[in-house]
Amino acid sequence: MKDSKAMILLASVALLAVAQAPAADEGPEIYATLCAACHGHGPAPLGPYPALFGNEAVRNVGPIYVALKTLQGAGNMFPLCAVASDEEVVGVANYLAAANGSLVPAISVLDIADLRPAVGDCPPVRR
Ligand code: HEC
Numbered sequence: 001m002k003d004s005k006a007m008i009l010l011a012s013v014a015l016l017a018v019a020q021a022p023a024a025d026e027g028p029e030i031y032a033t034l035c036a037a038c039h040g041h042g043p044a045p046l047g048p049y050p051a052l053f054g055n056e057a058v059r060n061v062g063p064i065y066v067a068l069k070t071l072q073g074a075g076n077m078f079p080l081c082a083v084a085s086d087e088e089v090v091g092v093a094n095y096l097a098a099a100n101g102s103l104v105p106a107i108s109v110l111d112i113a114d115l116r117p118a119v120g121d122c123p124p125v126r127r
Contacts, residue, residue, distance in 0.1 A: 027095020030088045034070075034080060048076070052096055062104025063093035067112060071119045081122040086112040 031052075040046035043054030052058060057065055067089050073079035084092070086109040094106040 030092040059100040063097040066093035
């Protein structure tokens with residue numbers, strides 16, 4: 001009896017951990033929603049927009065590079081800090097890093113909390 005209670009407790013803790021983990025498998029969906037219109041889906045640049053697949057910077061610098069660009073924007077890319085949640089930034093950053101074969105470890109929402117203040121004021125979105 002004691003054992004089965006412990007099992008149930010363990011199972012609930014495991015479920016909670018899964019529920020709170022950044023949703024890496026939502027990466028493709030987040031990418032499609034927030035990024036693909038400009039960056040496309042393949043290794044060929046879409047007009048003036050750099051391709052994010054087969055991208056050396058993403059592979060070498062890893063997920064934090066994607067997270068930073070997402071939050072603060074770059075050139076004609078408007079900052080998405082007011083649009084993307086911490087979980088979405090993590091999801092798309094880890095997804096793109098992995099898709100580019102990056103060996104840099106995945107990031108978590110804690111890393112985004114550290115990054116947000118560095119991004120400073122978050123301008124409203126132009127769409
Ligand atoms: C409105 C169009 C637009 C959208 C939407 C957009 N970007 Fe960008 N992005 C750009 C442009 C333009 C650049 C190049 C800026 C420059 O010249 O430095 C860029 C650059 C980048 C870079 C740097 C690429 C490199 O080779 O150094 C990354 C990483 C990036 N974007 C990630 C994202 C992610 C992730 C999303 C979605 C969450 C996103 N972008 C959404 C337009 C966009």
